[in-house]
Amino acid sequence: METSTDLLEVLDVLWDSAPDSGERVPVRKADARARLSDRGQDRAARLVDAIPARGDGTLDTQAVDDIFLAVHLELGRLSEFVHVPQAMASSLAPIVERLREETTGTIRVVDVGCGLGFDTRVLAHTRALGPDVEFVGLDFNGLLVDAAARLARAESIPVRFVHGDALDPGNAIEDPARTLMISSGVLHHIGASALPAFFARHAELSVAGFAHFDPAPGFWTRAGAWMLHSTRMREPVSRYDGAMSMRRALPASTLLPLARAGVGEAYELTCEDPSRLVPQPDRIVRPIVGRRR
Numbered sequence: 001m002e003t004s005t006d007l008l009e010v011l012d013v014l015w016d017s018a019p020d021s022g023e024r025v026p027v028r029k030a031d032a033r034a035r036l037s038d039r040g041q042d043r044a045a046r047l048v049d050a051i052p053a054r055g056d057g058t059l060d061t062q063a064v065d066d067i068f069l070a071v072h073l074e075l076g077r078l079s080e081f082v083h084v085p086q087a088m089a090s091s092l093a094p095i096v097e098r099l100r101e102e103t104t105g106t107i108r109v110v111d112v113g114c115g116l117g118f119d120t121r122v123l124a125h126t127r128a129l130g131p132d133v134e135f136v137g138l139d140f141n142g143l144l145v146d147a148a149a150r151l152a153r154a155e156s157i158p159v160r161f162v163h164g165d166a167l168d169p170g171n172a173i174e175d176p177a178r179t180l181m182i183s184s185g186v187l188h189h190i191g192a193s194a195l196p197a198f199f200a201r202h203a204e205l206s207v208a209g210f211a212h213f214d215p216a217p218g219f220w221t222r223a224g225a226w227m228l229h230s231t232r233m234r235e236p237v238s239r240y241d242g243a244m245s246m247r248r249a250l251p252a253s254t255l256l257p258l259a260r261a262g263v264g265e266a267y268e269l270t271c272e273d274p275s276r277l278v279p280q281p282d283r284i285v286r287p288i289v290g291r292r293r
Contacts, residue, residue: 007248008036009241010044011071012189014051014064015141022140022163026058044244047237065143069116070235072144075185076118078228078242082284084184084213085122089129091287092180095209096129098291099178108179111137112166113186117148117159120182124152124159137161138172166190167198169205176206184285187214188248192258199262202290209267211287215249216273255288267292 013032016025029048037045051067052060079085092109099107109129111120114137122128124135135158139145142163149161164171166186173179181202190198202210233239250258252271259269267290274283 007039007041007244008044009189009244009248010036010047010237011068011241013048014059014067017140022142022165024142026056026061027064028057029053029059030057032059044240047240050236067235067237068141068143069147071238071241072116072147074233074235074238076116077232079118079184079285080122081228081232084285085119085126085128087285087287088119088182088184088211088213089123089126091211091289092129092182092209095180095211095291096133099208100130100132103178105132105175105178107133108174109133109135110169110172110179110181111135112139112169112172112181112183113189114139114148114161114183115141115144116151117161119184120159121148121152121155121157125155125157135159136172138164138166138169140165167194167201169201173205173207177208179205179207181207181210182212184213185215185245187212187255187288188245188250192250192254195255195258196261199259199290201262203263203266206292208292210290213285213287214255215246215284216286217246217249217251218273252288259288259290263290265293 013035014027016027017023018025029051033045033048036048052063054060096107109123111117114120117137120135120137137145137148137159140163145161145163152159152161162172166183169181187195230239233242252273255271256269269288269290271288272286274286
């Protein structure tokens with residue numbers, strides 16, 4: 001039987017990269033469609049049907065680029081609506097204060113899987129964590145990295161965006177003892193089977209702490225997400241993938257053991273799901289936070 005973690009989002013099948021170089025690889029339309037239809041995701045497969053293909057059967061690059069940018073722009077608006085940057089600042093503030101007390105120098109926040117870097121740009125622009133904090137965005141998708149950098153330049157926001165793998169973010173880290181890692185909506189893409197290795201990398205790098213935000217599964221989250229995506233998003237892929245994100249998200253009772261399997265006792269971990277009895281729209285997205293002991 002297919003489980004929610006086996007399901008895919010449309011964006012998952014539209015982009016492929018060479019494992020060694022990270023260079024973009026053309027995607028055959030038939031292959032992208034089959035990955036969805038084989039899982040019984042017929043509605044998603046029909047969304048792929050609507051994307052034009054080139055003569056060799058691969059998806060039209062410009063059409064795919066337009067979809068990626070449109071979806072991530074809408075994700076930025078959703079992040080703004082549910083106040084993700086503010087929640088990030090609240091979660092990171094105690095760790096930042098402790099670092100200021102125990103060490104000296106600039107503190108770096110690395111946003112892995114940053115997309116267009118909306119959250120990072122807001123944090124940097126507002127200086128929500130103080131003037132001695134710098135921000136770096138990291139993403140495997142070169143299209144999004146380039147667009148995020150252009151937005152930061154246009155807004156005169158001091159954020160650096162680099163091309164790299166969320167599972168191996170070492171190229172964005174200079175001083176691990178003064179580095180914090182964050183993400184938004186990345187954990188459910190990594191998947192339960194790979195999450196222990198993802199968190200283990202934090203411990204191997206000895207970063208000072210992390211706060212990874214992901215949807216909190218449950219009835220109210222799904223209902224709220226459905227309403228937000230239906231009313232605020234115009235891109236069909238956004239609406240489909242947004243609902244699928246809620247289905248793929250993991251509860252705290254699952255996230256915490258997976259993180260503990262990766263970091264051992266090196267970090268103090270916290271993750272709390274919102275109440276199942278009443279709606280809490282400000283907690284549709286909640287973090288798993290780790291503070292190095």
